[in-house]
């Protein structure tokens with residue numbers, strides 16, 4: 001990994017830790033309240049840390065390009081999910097410890113009306129967090145539509161963090177110094193700012209930079225390509241392999257945009273971008289109905305899944321609709337006149353539904369491109385590879401110095417897991433392969 005990338009990662013990781021830990025250590029500076037037993041103090045420390053982590057979740061999902069680029073958006077979302085579990089665990093452990101040590105803070109007053117506000121907010125925060133985790137972990141099992149889940153997720157997160165802050169302010173045990181209060185108020189303002197940035201400022205920016213649908217192409221495999229041109233502005237430049245968030249109907253203030261890789265060449269001079277979209281649900285099934293001339297909004301580019309690393313050759317491994325970022329890489333390399341060998345291993349169900357089949361074959365005239373199709377349901381008389389892409393397929397088609405090539409993998413999760421394992425077996429270092437997962441949730 002280049003030193004600059006490593007340094008970038010280290011700096012952002014340090015900033016993250018600073019945001020999580022600094023407020024906690026700040027509470028221990030300056031004037032301190034009378035000390036209490038270890039259990040109570042430990043439980044309070046855990047509560048503060050959990051809350052700081054929860055608040056910073058708004059930053060992780062704010063899609064700050066410079067923050068997410070060193071890792072890639074999928075890694076950031078993965079981290080967001082994992083660290084949320086830790087944060088919720090800490091917040092829930094806070095009252096559990098108080099229960100365990102029999103703290104008088106949890107003694108129930110005689111009447112519900114006498115329950116202090118601080119405790120009510122604590123209950124509200126914890127219940128919201130539990131609902132949030134249950135819905136995030138079991139959304140598909142609970143059959144909750146993605147859009148409904150997304151909206152509920154944001155509302156529950158805001159309620160959980162706001163109630164947590166109010167609970168903390170309600171007790172205020174450690175916030176005796178005005179500067180400590182100012183620090184936590186500042187943090188809250190920062191979290192609210194992150195939310196405003198994502199939900200108000202960014203959409204306002206996108207509203208002023210709309211795109212128009214310039215064409216719609218039907219592709220093989222129940223798939224369609226949207227061609228979009230910037231309307232009244234130069235558009236953005238993207239790197240091949242990156243993706244953007246598309247809003248087709250309504251304004252950019254809509255809660256849910258849909259992520260799609262760019263499938264066109266990154267060298268297009270007029271800001272034109274294309275996205276190739278497979279019918280997989282309610283949003284994607286409506287793509288063929290999009291009217292040419294329709295106004296759309298694009299937020300991007302995002303992602304670290306891109307060429308540009310020193311390599312003797314590129315090995316692109318695509319499964320199903322995972323071909324879209326590869327198409328962009330192939331077209332871009334062709335437009336750049338890249339002379340290095342390029343191998344595409346393309347797994348699909350059958351010959352007829354291979355998206356971009358003809359376009360890919362056409363690129364052989366412009367590049368040193370070899371395409372290996374691997375079909376799970378090949379037609380009669382098929383002499384090519386069949387089944388799945390495995391280490392054996394690699395050994396049959398790749399030049400043997402496997403660790404010198406640069407690998408790009410995109411496809412269904414099971415396929416990607418298997419390929420990453422196969423590359424591991426072939427002693428390809430992790431820094432030499434790049435993955436783009438099409439499921440953030």
Ligand SMILES: Cc1cc2nc3c(=O)[nH]c(=O)nc-3n(C[C@H](O)[C@H](O)[C@H](O)COP(=O)(O)OP(=O)(O)OC[C@H]3O[C@@H](n4cnc5c(N)ncnc54)[C@H](O)[C@@H]3O)c2cc1C
Nearest residue numbers: 146257258259260261276277278280281282283284324438
């Ligand atoms: C980085 C990335 C790049 C992608 N590139 C492409 C591409 O080039 N071509 C393509 O056809 N598909 C791509 N996808 C997948 C595509 O985003 C989903 O198939 C699409 O959003 C499904 O929407 P739906 O409403 O039609 O289906 P639904 O039935 O609502 O959703 C199917 C599944 O897709 C996921 N999903 C739905 N909406 C979203 C959303 N707004 N954000 C994130 N995940 C969502 C959920 O896991 C959901 O269970 C990409 C996904 C990611 C994360």
